[in-house]
Amino acid sequence: MNQQTQVASTTFVKFEQEHILPIPETKRTGTPWSLFAIWVGLNMMPLAVVTGAVASGGYGLPIGWSIVAILVGNVIGAIGAALHAAQGPHLGIPQMLQARAQFGYQGGGLFAIIALVMFLGFFASILIVAKDSLAVVFPEVNGSLAILVFAAIGVVLCVFGYDLLRRTMVYLSVLIGVTVAITMPLLWLKPDVTAPRADVAFSYEGFFGMLAIGIVWQLAYAPYVSDYTRYLPKKTGPKSAFWSTYLGLVGSSVFVMALGVLLGAANPNNPLAALSDHLGWIGIIALIIFAVSSALINGVELYCAVMNALTVLQSSFRMTVTTSTRVVTTLVCGAVATLVALLGQGDFMATFESFLLLLLYVLIPWSAINLADYFIIRRGHYVVVDLFARDGGQYGRWNRVGLTSYAIGLAAQLPFMVTPLFTGPLAAPLRNLDLAWLIGFVVTGVAYLLMVRLTNTAGAGTAGSELPLTPPAARP
Template identity: 40%
Template sequence: MKVERRTIEHIPHHERHGKARDLFPVWFGANMHITTLVTGTLPVTMGLDLLWSIAAIIIGTFIGAIFMASHSAQGPQLGIPQMIQSRAQFGVIGAILPLFLVMFIYLGFFASSTILAAGTLSSYVPIPASWCIIGLSAICFLLTIYGHDLIHKMQKILSWTSFAVFFAATILIFQLPIPSGSWVPGSLDLPVFLVAVSAVATWQLAYAPYVADYSRYLPVKTPASHTFWYSYAGTSVSSIWMMLLGAILTTALPEFTANAGNEIVRLFGPFSFIMLIIVLFGQMAINVFNLYGAFMSTTTTLEPFLKLKVTPKTRVVMILCVTAAGTVLSLLGQSNFMELFLNFIFFISYFLIPWTAINLVDYYFIRRGKYHVKSMFDVNGQYGRINWITAAAFVLSIILEIPFINTSFYIGPLAEIFGGGDIAWIVGLAVPSLLYYFLMKSRLKHKEAPSI
């Protein structure tokens, strides 16, 4: 297996390979781990009964996956990473604004996945959790160095093995005793339900900044519909499956969230080592995604200023720095994990949703997939250094979301009027979409002549 040679540059046509169906195992495997399962516990811990929790999981996944898969469909057409494409909307320098937020997302998910894996491992081996964090991070670092093709191969292996093991786990979990009436729908607490839907949808939106990174090597003639549906199906099936198990386990085992990994491994009794391996493999696989994305974002941030030529040595050093940052976060965040994780999920949604709205409106409704890729690497090119229209629409939408926010540390005044319902995501979609569309449409009418 060779170290990946390409980083953020355009993938030439002669290097394109694979088929759209290869994306299904990538995104199916991306969710077959206990961090997804823990996300499924959130609706129950928020106070919804089991049936309404499952409804929130299904609706949130189906909504969020639309945006995730729409970003994936951009990859074969443009042949560049997702955040490089954001330079067409924000400007070559202006794209650093969402990039900083995206890097925080990668590191946050890296930390949460590492904490869960280390907590599980330390329960079965005489090694403190902190040393487990360091060891698991080191393995992820080594795997990330090889890049795109190794990640695809890892996800294929993980998809098949995790399918078999979690199929057995599903049978065991459905045999657990749960409180009577759990499968009967109770009264719906609409504000809590909306918050739960938002949390689940955010899980899918978190893939948006790097989903195209794994479709950019596909041949340019790959139908967009194929890329969309294989990505959508892969992420939706596995997410709903894992989150459903999380909701049932939380209902059946009230203390489940205290040590989710350890509890699910115990279900296998004398064969618990099999589930332990799958839990660790799944957490490391998703963390390779996180490190790879953080590395790509770091490269995208530095490239306009340093004109980086990423050699294998440079690649190793940069990934090592990103891994070190994620490891420190993991070591610091071991206590009070669930509250931190829930707040983190909501926090990133307030920034991700305006970004995804701007990106998709630009790609599908304004430029219609036609871009001048070389200009995305030129600070003096047609996309400019900073697009102030985009920056203003992005920042304004975030400000307007604040009154609608409902988190454990802050509840906006308008969220209180709506009974605690968090509809900030609606504002985060509508405001930047309308502002960006109408302000940029007239500006671009005669200014640019886009081409691939």
């Protein structure tokens, strides 16, 4: 009987039952390899291609400098994302739910809302780029219909949950990796793609702007990396979670964005069209693969949006989160993001670049506080039961130290911001170099550490980090 059960569990996809609850050790079926495959597959999409194209097509950087900026940005940003991922096997809970320890039970809900908006935005962005990929091959296709079909695929995957998403990403990482490995060398061999252009030149503004985009691309994963590493057995340890995440994120994102650099150099206005223009039928096949895979990959984005939506609901209302709640929330979130995609099919490149910069500024202070709290203040010791208690337990409903530190971090970034809507007064003397992210991270982290010491709250939450012995939903 046990053998039959074991065979069945490895043959059939498991329908997720845990949602935002801590994952019991007996249900932690993840492995470092499957985690690596998730992050590799998640970057293997046309949205990463379009992001890479911003360097050569948007900022007008030469191909070599574009790739250097992308490499440095992703290498730096992925450190933060992977450090967040290292928390998953230890605590077994979603990433943004753990923010309750730094900002309070209801304060953490504010940051879950920010993450929710971010993931819905990525879901919508991926739908638009997938539609654009398909439209290059089939110009007569109805764009709105394509978005609806792709959205439905992502929603179905998300409804099934972690196990189906994990298996899907393993296969996609191989398929799209081969696709990029074939198309990139072929583009390098095209003189009209790699030949120097008169309108291209190195600029500090462009280089640091693209470096910042590389950082935010990786930090955008930080609010949900633990959503997947929480499925690793606790004995796997933080090092495996860190390196599986870090290598998967950096290797795949730099690889695919480098392809985007070539396509942006070939066609700044429509990078995806450059695939079919320069590679013929090979490029057409690549575009179809990109379009279909994006619909599948999008299930991961929606899954993380749902985890944050459930965290917000539980923080705001007296309710028991169930599997039915997760499914209904998935359908609602999917519908909202799809509507955004349908309404946002216009000037996508400029809108998306602004969206990435905005994410950078709001994520940096949260990341600094979370990492300082986990690795320096509490050193991984949290009372998980209190994270689900409506009064916040020892973490309270609102944590003034965390919220004040976050406000300080946002304010510190303002004078250095460089965005299409606002440029800080200190940006011009720095030749419009986007250093706000670095200043925001350092100032926020220092402010949080000092305020914790001054308010004598360093010892809070160090009593233990075991999983609840009773279901958190049943606790007050």
